[in-house]
Every structure is written in C-alpha cells, then in structure tokens.
Amino acid sequence: MKAAAIMCHHCGRRNCVRRHGRARSGLQRYYCSGCSRTFQSSYIYQGNEGNILRQIEALHAKGKNQMDICRSLGITAMVLDRYLYLISIENKTR
Numbered sequence: 533m534k535a536a537a538i539m540c541h542h543c544g545r546r547n548c549v550r551r552h553g554r555a556r557s558g559l560q561r562y563y564c565s566g567c568s569r570t571f572q573s574s575y576i577y578q579g580n581e582g583n584i585l586r587q588i589e590a591l592h593a594k595g596k597n598q599m600d601i602c603r604s605l606g607i608t609a610m611v612l613d614r615y616l617y618l619i620s621i622e623n624k625t626r
C-alpha cells in the first residue's frame with residue numbers, strides 16, 4: 533500500500549507533514565513542520581470545502597472571473613486564491 537503524500541492545508545508543502553495523533557472525530561491529524569500548524573486529513577476533499585472546490589471549478593469552467601466566483605459563493609478573494617492554489621496542486625498530482 534502506497535501512502536499518498538499529505539499536503540499541508542495552510543502552506544501547501546508536502547514534504548514536512550507528519551502524523552499528529554487523532555482528533556475526537558476519528559480523523560487523522562497532521563502537523564506541518566514547515567509552518568508549525570496542525571490540520572486534519574481529507575477535509576479538502578469532502579464536506580463543505582470539497583463542495584466549494586467543485587463549485588469553483590464549475591464556475592471557472594463557465595468562464596466566470598474571480599470576482600463573480602467570490603460573489604456567488606460568498607467568499608473573499610483571499611479565500612478564493614487559496615482554493616485556486618489547492619485546485620492547481622490537485623490537478624498537477626493527478
């Protein structure tokens with residue numbers, strides 16, 4: 533079984549992420565030594581964040597600009613930037 537490299541949700545690095553116990557919800561927690569922050573696995577790909585990513589991709593595909601996407605999803609340009617970054621990484625690793 534090959535473990536996928538976990539990307540830090542804060543800084544996007546892949547090579548400084550370590551396992552960091554489990555959250556009460558049972559999700560694996562991770563610690564990034566690159567930015568000294570912790571996060572939980574797989575919330576990018578499921579639940580609310582995953583839905584937003586898919587919606588951003590869909591709006592992008594329709595040719596909407598960043599301002600339109602922010603308005604229709606109710607997110608700020610900064611948040612959108614982070615999602616676009618995550619999408620670009622996700623696409624590169626496929």
Ligand SMILES: [Zn+2]
Pocket residue numbers: 540541542543544545564565566567568569
């Ligand atoms: Zn990090």
